């Protein structure tokens with residue numbers, strides 16, 4: 001895990017910015033030999049240089065430290081492209097509209113990849129007035145349970161926390177919902193298109 005900006009990250013960002021070591025060094029008020037040292041892992045830039053380095057590469061300090069540059073401007077994020085992060089230690093759930101570098105319990109969390117539902121994670125969706133009533137036949141023990149469900153439309157996200165010994169069910173305002181996500185603590189994140197979910201139920 002990356003705790004601080006690495007030489008490899010500086011080199012990559014510098015080359016992407018089409019700067020020579022000397023050009024970067026001049027911007028930062030250090031020598032090109034210093035930049036070379038960072039890039040070859042023989043030293044770290046002083047913490048007071050993090051902001052000037054980030055500015056030189058036109059990225060945020062978080063991006064610089066995490067080594068992940070975020071290409072999509074979050075201003076144009078669409079909720080359907082939301083990312084979920086779950087801490088494996090405490091189960092904390094973080095929803096992000098775009099990419100982010102998120103740490104929990106000292107672990108850099110990676111955005112979860114949503115899979116299509118499988119036979120162990122079948123979803124039943126009913127329309128009840130203006131809501132979707134979503135239910136899963138799934139164990140809800142402390143060891144293996146559905147820990148949250150979410151419904152995403154392009155403009156909003158409804159997130160419902162579920163608990164062991166409770167029911168694997170939730171209600172969502174239907175308007176605009178195009179994806180329903182749920183997370184199994186053992187098997188990970190799943191996604192279903194609610195319209196398909198209803199079709200499955202009716203045909204099965």
Ligand SMILES: [Fe+2]
Pocket residue numbers: 120121138144145184185186187
């Ligand atoms: Fe499961």
